[in-house]
Amino acid sequence: MNNHKKNKYIDQSFKVLGILFTMLGIFILGVLIYNIVIAGFTRINWDFLTSLPSRKPERAGIYTAIIGTLDLMLLTVLFAIPIGVGAGIYLEEYAKKSKFSSILEINISNLAGVPSIIYGLLGLGIFVRFFGFGGSILSGSLTLSLLILPIIIVATREAIKAVPHSLKEASYGLGASKWQTIKNVVLPSSFGGILTGIILSLSRAIGETAPLIVVGAMAYVPFVPHSIFDTYSVLPMQIFSWTTRPQQGFAIAAAGAIIVLLIITFVMNGIAVYFRNKWQKRLK
Numbered sequence: 401m402n403n404h405k406k407n408k409y410i411d412q413s414f415k416v417l418g419i420l421f422t423m424l425g426i427f428i429l430g431v432l433i434y435n436i437v438i439a440g441f442t443r444i445n446w447d448f449l450t451s452l453p454s455r456k457p458e459r460a461g462i463y464t465a466i467i468g469t470l471d472l473m474l475l476t477v478l479f480a481i482p483i484g485v486g487a488g489i490y491l492e493e494y495a496k497k498s499k500f501s502s503i504l505e506i507n508i509s510n511l512a513g514v515p516s517i518i519y520g521l522l523g524l525g526i527f528v529r530f531f532g533f534g535g536s537i538l539s540g541s542l543t544l545s546l547l548i549l550p551i552i553i554v555a556t557r558e559a560i561k562a563v564p565h566s567l568k569e570a571s572y573g574l575g576a577s578k579w580q581t582i583k584n585v586v587l588p589s590s591f592g593g594i595l596t597g598i599i600l601s602l603s604r605a606i607g608e609t610a611p612l613i614v615v616g617a618m619a620y621v622p623f624v625p626h627s628i629f630d631t632y633s634v635l636p637m638q639i640f641s642w643t644t645r646p647q648q649g650f651a652i653a654a655a656g657a658i659i660v661l662l663i664i665t666f667v668m669n670g671i672a673v674y675f676r677n678k679w680q681k682r683l684k
Contacts, residue, residue, distance in 0.1 A: 433662070440655025448656055452622050453638070457649025460642070462657050464621050468537070468632035469606065469664075471625060475541030476548070476605055481598055484549050488556025488594075493582055512550040519547045520611030528615050535616020538628040543615050544608065548601035555597020559590035592676045599672035603665050609636040635661045 451461025491508075495501045523543030533539040563586050571581040587594075612634060619641035621633040635657055642654035 436655045436658050436662075439652055440657070440659050443652050443656035444659060448653070449660075453620055453633075457645075457647050457653055460650070460653050462635065462638055462653075462660065464624055465633045465635045465638040465657070466660070467624050468617075468621070469634045471537050471628075471632065472541050472544065472634055473602060473606060475537060475628065476544045477598075477602065479541060479545040480548050480552060480601075483545075484552030484598075485556050485594060487549075488553045488560065489582065489587075491553070492557045492560045493578070493586070508550050508553055512554055515610075516547055516608050517610040517614065519543055520614030522546060523611060523615045533629065535618070535631055536629045537625055537632045539615045540612050540617055540632065540634075541628075543611050544605045547608065547611060548605050551601040551604070552598055555601070556590075556594050559593025559597065560586055562593060563589045592678060596672045596676040599668050599675075603668045603672075606665060606668070607636055607661065609640055612637060613640075635664075 448461050449466070450463050451459065452463055453465075454460045491501070491505065520543060523539060523546065527533050527539040527542045528535065533542075567585050567589060568581055571585045576584070616631070617637050618631050618633050619637050621631055625632045639654050639657045639661070642650040642657065645651075
């Protein structure tokens with residue numbers, strides 16, 4: 401009885417500590433966001449969004465960084481989603497349970513936690529040097545695709561696992577083949593979870609700086625890229641560059657760019673939550 405009370409007391413203590421640390425983290429994050437908004441909100445205007453980078457802080461804009469970010473994310477989506485979702489479907493529905501598949505599953509889960517700089521070094525060796533793509537948008541998007549592939553695969557598998565077996569059995573009972581069941585039952589039912597994983601992985605990719613520095617993203621690009629083989633800049637790189645400048649004007653511009661990046665990230669996360677809730681209601 402005493403042990404039961406002791407364990408109950410320990411559980412309650414951990415819950416209280418968890419709540420306190422969570423509140424502390426929210427408070428610190430709120431203070432940081434408040435300071436950034438106060439510093440950078442006055443800098444955000446149409447000229448700031450549509451102007452090219454400049455060595456003068458009052459003229460510096462984020463147009464090339466926004467275009468580079470959108471181009472990079474678009475190519476990353478085209479490369480990562482078909483491979484990631486396809487791999488998740490294969491591993492969950494078609495792959496036979498064996499020692500090799502178990503090792504593969506463990507490695508994919510571990511790859512989701514590998515530091516992003518490692519993917520940058522991998523992209524430097526394969527895409528930049530071996531294939532000769534150089535510091536182009538193509539190299540950056542392929543590197544980010546490798547970064548988010550494990551996340552998409554794991555999210556796809558978990559979403560498929562969440563589909564009730566009764567739905568699959570009913571489909572098989574009506575004479576549907578395995579692929580017809582996957583296409584018409586499993587994927588529509590798990591689409592919300594898969595889409596949530598994809599958007600959350602892209603939210604991570606859009607804020608990455610370390611792998612893009614390694615594969616050749618530029619901090620200063622005074623032109624808009626017109627090809628996937630052109631050099632480019634992205635918002636995190638632009639922010640990093642401005643925060644290293646001694647002029648106060650660049651610090652204010654960096655705060656404005658952070659606000660834009662946060663808005664993009666919050667919008668993507670909001671879309672993920674919306675679709676997740678929408679598809680969960682459909683399943684019910």
